[in-house]
Each structure stands twice: as C-alpha cells, then as structure tokens.
Amino acid sequence: MTEPPFGRFLLPGPTEVHPDILRVMTHQMIPHRGSEMVSLVESMEVPLRRLFHTERRVLIGSCSATGFMEMAVRCGIRQRVLALVSGSFGDRFAGIAEACGHEVVRLNVPLGETVEPDMLHDALRRMDVDAVSLVHSETSTGALAPLPELAAVVREFGEVLLLVDAVTSLAGSPVETDVLDLDFVFTGSQKALALPPGLALGVASERMLARAKTLPGRGAYLDLLAYDEAFAARQPTNTPAVSLFYALAEQCRRIELEGGVGARWTRHDAMRRAVEEWVEGPGGALGYRFLPRVGRRSWTVSCLRVPEGRSGREIVRAARKEGWTLGTGYGPLKDSTIRIGHMGDHTPARVAEALAMLETVTT
Numbered sequence: 001m002t003e004p005p006f007g008r009f010l011l012p013g014p015t016e017v018h019p020d021i022l023r024v025m026t027h028q029m030i031p032h033r034g035s036e037m038v039s040l041v042e043s044m045e046v047p048l049r050r051l052f053h054t055e056r057r058v059l060i061g062s063c064s065a066t067g068f069m070e071m072a073v074r075c076g077i078r079q080r081v082l083a084l085v086s087g088s089f090g091d092r093f094a095g096i097a098e099a100c101g102h103e104v105v106r107l108n109v110p111l112g113e114t115v116e117p118d119m120l121h122d123a124l125r126r127m128d129v130d131a132v133s134l135v136h137s138e139t140s141t142g143a144l145a146p147l148p149e150l151a152a153v154v155r156e157f158g159e160v161l162l163l164v165d166a167v168t169s170l171a172g173s174p175v176e177t178d179v180l181d182l183d184f185v186f187t188g189s190q191k192a193l194a195l196p197p198g199l200a201l202g203v204a205s206e207r208m209l210a211r212a213k214t215l216p217g218r219g220a221y222l223d224l225l226a227y228d229e230a231f232a233a234r235q236p237t238n239t240p241a242v243s244l245f246y247a248l249a250e251q252c253r254r255i256e257l258e259g260g261v262g263a264r265w266t267r268h269d270a271m272r273r274a275v276e277e278w279v280e281g282p283g284g285a286l287g288y289r290f291l292p293r294v295g296r297r298s299w300t301v302s303c304l305r306v307p308e309g310r311s312g313r314e315i316v317r318a319a320r321k322e323g324w325t326l327g328t329g330y331g332p333l334k335d336s337t338i339r340i341g342h343m344g345d346h347t348p349a350r351v352a353e354a355l356a357m358l359e360t361v362t363t
C-alpha cells in the first residue's frame with residue numbers, strides 16, 4: 001500500500017503528522033523511572049530550550065494543552081486575573097479561571113481583532129489584578145496578538161504575571177520567552193509541533209515559581225512545582241505518554257535538521273504570505289477576505305471570510321471531495337469563515353496547491 005501524499009490535511013489542529021514521526025511511535029515501552037527515560041528527556045532538553053527561546057527548563061506533560069492552561073491558572077493567579085478575550089480560546093482561559101474560583105475581569109474585543117497595548121495599559125491602570133491571561137495566536141479567528149508590546153506593558157506593572165497560551169504560535173512564529181520575560185508560556189503537541197495530540201509543553205519564570213509556592217490551591221496532578229522538581233531530575237511526573245515522548249524526541253531532531261526554529265518561523269511566514277497574496281489576487285476576486293487586519297494575522301492559521309452568499313461548511317465539504325481537509329469556522333464564525341491550518345510540517349508549495357483547489361471548488 002502506498003501512503004497518500006503528505007500535505008493535504010490542513011486542519012488548524014490536530015495537524016498532519018509526518019510518516020517519520022508515526023514510525024518512531026511503534027517502539028516498545030521503557031520503564032518510566034529508569035535510565036532510558038532520563039536519557040530520552042535529557043536528549044530533548046537543548047532542542048526544547050531553543051524552541052522556546054529560553055535558558056529555563058521546559059516541562060512536558062501528558063495532557064492536552066488545556067491541562068497546562070489550568071496549570072497556569074492554578075499556579076499563577078492569586079486572586080483576580082485580567083483575561084484578554086479575542087475569541088473562543090481566550091474565553092476558555094477565562095472560564096477555567098472562573099471554574100478554579102478566581103475573580104475574572106474580561107477584556108473583550110470583536111472577533112478578528114486583538115487587544116492592543118494602549119487598551120491593556122488602560123485596563124491595568126484602572127484595575128487591581130495579579131495576572132493577565134493572553135492567547136497569542138487565537139486559533140478561532142486567526143488573529144495574532146502583538147505579544148512583545150503587550151508583554152512590555154505587563155512588565156510595567158510589577159507583580160502582575162503574564163500567562164501566555166502560545167498553542168498555535170510556538171514553533172510556527174516568534175515566541176521569545178526570555179527576551180519578553182514571559183511568566184508562563186505553554187503549547188500542545190498537535191498544533192505547530194505537528195505531533196499527535198496528548199502532550200503539553202511549558203516554561204515558567206522564576207517569578208511564576210515563587211508565586212506558585214504561595215498558592216494553596218495548586219492541586220496535585222497539575223502542580224507546577226511538582227513538574228519543576230521532576231524535570232530537574234529529568235523525570236516525568238507520572239507515567240508519561242511514552243510513545244508521544246518518542247515522537248517529540250524525533251521532532252526535536254527533525255527541527256534541528258531543518259535549521260532550527262528560526263527556519264521553521266521563516267517557512268511559516270512564507271505560508272502565511274502565500275495566503276495573503278492569494279487573497280490580494282485570485283482569492284479576493286472570488287470574494288475571499290481575511291478576518292484579521294494586516295499585521296495581526298497568525299502565521300499558522302488563516303481565517304478567511306467566504307464569498308457573499310456562500311457557506312463555509314459547503315466549501316470545506318467540496319474541498320474534502322477533492323481530497324483536502326480544511327477547517328470550518330469556529331463558534332459564531334462557523335459558516336461565514338473557513339480556516340486553513342498551515343502549520344507544522346506543511347510547505348508553501350502545498351498551501352499554493354490548496355489555494356488553487358479552493359478556486360476550483362468556489363467557481
């Protein structure tokens with residue numbers, strides 16, 4: 001049996017997994033407290049630090065990204081959080097904080113827009129909060145928040161921690177953890193890392209660890225301090241998803257071979273530009289429009305308004321018949337938009353093919 005050509009599954013998560021990665025996942029199990037596991041974790045330390053642009057420890061959890069979102073909430077918020085909400089995932093962050101018993105002040109912007117630095121500055125001056133939650137690349141709208149500028153604003157407010165969901169930005173567009181002095185930044189395996197779902201990765205600042213020590217409601221399974229202690233000894237916290245650890249180690253190797261995370265950013269930037277150029281040309285002529293404005297577009301997911309009178313769901317169904325998988329809109333944008341997930345191991349050439357296919361199914 002020949003494998004179908006790679007690159008036609010453009011969902012904004014889970015993303016298509018390269019056959020080389022799938023192969024290493026068939027390896028036999030190893031004891032999770034033995035020297036082989038220590039070596040496996042150790043082999044990933046340097047590549048993962050490079051990926052996060054950090055000198056700090058990268059923690060790996062056997063849960064989906066939402067698990068580390070809850071870790072951010074339980075271990076980073078003392079009492080009241082300012083939640084920046086520009087779509088469904090920002091709303092989820094706020095909802096988890098509420099579910100964990102915190103006071104949540106939501107700063108909402110219309111779908112497709114992002115909270116801007118002056119708005120954040122204003123809000124922080126008026127309100128007494130101890131943390132800010134932010135989704136860098138809002139996968140539901142394709143909007144990319146101006147992370148460096150927003151981080152600089154938060155840093156003006158002393159003890160306020162910045163908790164960053166970088167689930168569809170990290171490994172696909174710049175996230176400079178140490179330079180921006182982010183307090184907690186996390187991602188999941190099944191987005192720009194192009195692994196199967198099931199792992200979360202995160203980095204905590206010294207400030208975040210110090211805050212966590214003062215919080216009694218951290219729980220046990222997602223306790224940041226337990227993770228930090230375990231990974232200091234190159235150990236997972238509990239029985240980890242061993243097969244996914246193999247997959248992550250292989251992806252670390254592949255990313256280094258590709259030329260490191262910088263090369264990955266460049267490739268993602270090219271995929272985003274391919275969609276922009278198409279919308280400025282033939283796609284725009286058909287009636288496709290970007291939801292977010294120029295300069296606020298995610299490098300990993302493009303959310304496009306479909307032509308007047310057309311249904312996004314129908315277009316996605318027609319693409320499926322041609323052998324391509326695209327994302328429908330999310331939540332309230334379900335039928336008025338489509339989403340192209342151009343992240344992970346995808347290439348600008350395949351994205352161009354996908355766009356040509358969209359032209360044929362639209363006309």
Ligand SMILES: *Cc1c(COP(=O)(O)O)cnc(C)c1O
Pocket residue numbers: 013064065066067089135137138139165167168188191197
């Ligand atoms: C997918 C996604 C999540 C949730 O990830 P799970 O792995 O499903 O828990 C959170 N935030 C963003 C921005 C996402 O795209």
